[in-house]
Amino acid sequence: MxxxxxxxxxxxxxxxxxxENEYYYSDMLVYIRTCANKSEQQTEEVLLELLEHLLKAQEQGKxxxxxxxxxxxxxxxxxxxxxxxxxTLKNVTFGIYLVVNLISIVMLSVGIISYAMHTLFDLGPNGIIFPLGTGLVIILISLASLSIWVIAIFKWIKHSTFKAKKPKKWTEFFRLWLMCVVFIGIIVATFILMPEFGMRITISFTTFIILGILLYITSILLNKKFRITK
Amino acid sequence: MSQRSQLLKGILEGCILSIIKQGPTYGYELSMKLQEFGLSDVSEGSIYPILLRLQKEKLIIGEMKKSPTGPKRKYYQLSLAGDDALDEFTHHWNAIKAPVDRIIERSNDK
Incomplete structure (x- = not known):
């Protein structure tokens, strides 16, 4: 299993x-699961044991x-x-999967949209043109803020457990919304504010989209091989 | 850590090894057996961190298996190293049990 x-x-x-037990147990589950760097298999096995024990105990009113x-x-x-x-190894493969998957989706959507704009409405250049330096820096900043965002969400989830009073739904929602806005804001700001530098690179639509497809396939294969989301 | 839990930790490990040696068992059953033997002072959940530690030390082997009643459960059995550890525990326990009893009784008499 x-x-x-x-x-x-x-x-x-x-x-x-x-x-009542669901209230306590779900806190325990979230708290134990959000502890990184532990074997997922062992974590889930012990969580199931605790649950089964609690189910038996609850028959006796405990x-x-x-x-x-x-x-x-x-x-x-x-x-x-x-x-x-x-x-650790699992976390690394998960990180690589996430990055490859994200980049492939961005490339595919940028490629297809720019291609459509160019052929249908004659808008934009014939191909994807970007300054190499700027492109790389933007990718790095996006990935860094993505990982900070993920870590922040984890910390927040962990922090929300074992509270005597559960916070109200709308304050929770507002905090999550704020975290998302800050994250998206940083990425949009880097796109707008980043000065152009480095060699200008032109890639044809076909090459760009095929690269995107190849990366996407790679992410699917990674997922299959390491059972990341299945 | 309280004196009570300090004392209990090692002893509980030995008791768990001993019960598992009598046959493959799962968490809930194990804790019920401990209670039946009179260790009702031990909170039921305290066996799980110990079971994890014993697995890490490779003294016991945990495996998800089908239970007689149907659902899959994690059953534990002793490894060879666990057998040795249990022998060692029994040896140490026998060596201290009687003297400790005598010392405590002597001081109670006074």
Whole structure:
């Protein structure tokens, strides 16, 4: 049984929890899952064990606090401490997958839209033209802000667990919205503000789109090989 | 860490190894057995960090298997190294059990 199958089983079984236990357990689940650099397989196996134990205990009227102790966060820290850390390689392949996938989608959409603009409306040059230096710097800044954004989201999710009072839905939404706006703002700003430098490069539409397709196929193959999203 | 949990940690490890040696078992069953033997003071969940540590040290092997009642469950069994560790624990435990009892009883008598 691989980690993805265990997650599915966990999702099914979690429905049997009482409202109170579901409240505690989902916090534990989020808290333990957001700890990076731990083996996903071991993490999911222990999460399923905790869930099954809680389901059995709840038949006797016990709550998560009776089973795992009053301080659930401290208990989770104890569990996390003992989960073997072998996830680094997985995190690297996941990062590469994300970058290749993102770049291929950007290339495909830019390529197809510019091609359509050029042939249908006679707008823009015949081919993709960009200064090499500027292009590379923009890609690097986008990727850096993307990783900071992902880390920030993770920290935020982890921080939101084990609160006596759950924050209101709309404040949560507003914070998430703000994080997205800042992220998109940074990327748009670099596009507008970045001065042009480096050699000007011209690539024909066909080459550009074919490159995009090749990268996209690479990302699909990576996903298949390392079972990233399946 | 409290004195109680310090004391318990090592002993609980030995008890878990001993119960697993009697046959493959899964988390919930293991904790119920500990309670049946009278270790009801131990919070049920405390076995899971220990099970993870014993797996990391390769003293026990955990495997997802079909249970007799249907759903897949993680069953644990002792490895060869676990067998040795249990022997060692039993040896140390036997060596300290009687003297500690005598010391505590003596001081209680006074």
């Amino acid at each position: 691989n980690a993805k199958e265990i997650i599915k089983l966990n999702n099914e079984k979690r429905k049997q929890l009482t409202e 709550t998560a606090k009776d089973v795992f102790g009053k301080d659930l966060r401290a208990y989770c820290d104890e569990v996390i401490e003992e989960i073997p850390g072998e996830r």
